[in-house]
Amino acid sequence: MTARLMQGDEACAEGAIAAGCRFFAGYPITPATEIAEALARRLPQVGGKFIQMEDEIGSIAAVIGAAVGGAKAMTATSGPGFSLMQENIGYAAMAEIPCVVVDVQRLGPSTGRPTSPSQGDVMQARWGTHGDHPIIALSPSSVRETFDLTVQAFNFAERYRTPVIVLMDGVIGHMRERVELPDPTTVERVERPGTTVPPEWYKPFENFSGDVPPLVPFGEGYRYHITGLYHDERGYPTSRLDEIQPWLERIFRKIESSLSDVLLYDHDGVADAETLVIAYGATARAARSAVDMARERGRKVGFLKLKTIWPFAEEVVEHAAARLHRVVVPELNRGQLALEVERVVGRHKVRRINRADGEMIQPAEILATIEEWAR
């Protein structure tokens, strides 16, 4: 594909198509609407389906229904809609239904500032639905990365039978950059594996060594039950501890035992760094500039950009920060991922840079913190 000037939201839609997404349900909301608009036009061109539902709760519900029918499915929203989707995101985690939920974050809480960027939904992406559950959340920091991580989100969703959150933000969603997208046929796609067992042996929630039992779509002769209740291997409700425990362990283990696949990050200059900057999403762009400026001034600064936000890259951060004493975490919130960094490296090592007023953190602010602390 040739180079194009493209918006982040558009790249998300193209990434979805390239990943094999063939169903989208959504509800208009700034700054995510362009994703729906692009897919309303693009999906039917490739034989996919688009529907604008009556609200965000219906949107995520339709996405789960479509996924059960065998389609790779996605919805996209922003903070207020993301809040409404939480119950059914928990359902997808519980019933192990692969799907992708894009949250183009805007300044909250409540209606907040619809066109202002934010990274205020980091903790909501992790704990927004009630009850303990595993989740994967990815956060892109450029238009091209939005394409790549949207593809990756679908692949993770299918590989681990889980909802995957793509945490964009108003800047990444609305920003236009010159991008060269790969030929969609060359994009790596993870397809649903299907099963080799006959219908009467099929257990959609089997606790076996592979940890991710295949999900056979409805309508293909494998008649089974799906519920949001605690269930046995066949999907029937149960309150037996000997059925609940192995299942509960498995749904966490299926992601925790695959961190080498799931954790995506970039880093440079970490080995001899005296200060480490950890950033993600739009803020990573300012952090990148600040790190480069600091290095020009002779400072030894390492940079760790997290693309996978959840599960949190504990060991990566621990390792990167092990032999240094200064970790800077800039975020467009009042300190959310910083809580995780502090938990892993210790509070005394961390300096937060926070803005939660709708304005971006400038490279100069990050640079000033690096300089001030290094003196």
Add this chain to the structure above:
Amino acid sequence: MKRQQRESRVHERYLRHSKKFPNVWCAGCGIGIVLGAIIRAVDGLQLDKSDVALLSGIGCTGRMPVYVDFNTMHTTHGRALAFATGLKMVRPEMKVIVVMGDGDALAIGGNHFIHAARRNIGLTAIVVNNFTYGMTGGQYSPTTPIGAQAATAPYGHIEQPFPIAELSVAAGAAFVARSTVYHVQELEKTIAQAITKDGFAVVEAVSYCHTTIGRINRWGTASDMMRSLKEQSITLKRAEGMSEEEKRGKIVRGVFVDRDIPEYTRLYARIIEQAQREAA
């Protein structure tokens, strides 16, 4: 006798042998009767079980799908129609049946209900109307009659009820009917018609809950309440000649609307054709 034999075979073929019985419903509940009617309707239509999906929301009626050997899904409270919309769009050839209680369909799920009807997507929506939230113990629902007591209306209910069938007609459903769990054969026939309908089809199955709101109001035993379904109900044809005053408190049974409106997934198939033609 012959019918009885057929019945027993039907249950053997449609209920899940791997599922742990007994079911969750109270003795005397009408929900099992609706389930029986669905099974017999599907059997009568000779549908392949693998082509049938049965979805539900939350509540007593929400527990219905687990017992039956279809593609079954017990979704979240009020959202079953939205889940079903996604499934139907990617599997338009499937018969997707959604069972809901009155609270599930019309309170928490009211928005999805009217929009599914407006969209005229080919789903069969069966609302088991027992006028209350049974599973949580008899709180007032969108169909609880004015003046009745409920666990959350200890001084009497002051809200107007939704007439489900009339609401569905106004919202744009292609097929709307009402029957009761007393009129079992009529209910079966109506459900079969709804499943066959190419469009959004609503069947209101009027039932009762003798263990919660029935007990609170001293409406009698299950058999008393079943009898009152028989005594209070009139056919649509008979209701036509009656004044509003005469119809008060009656359950009007029959097919309220059966109209031809283009079905949503068929219209969307045309969108795909158009988009592909224009892109080529």
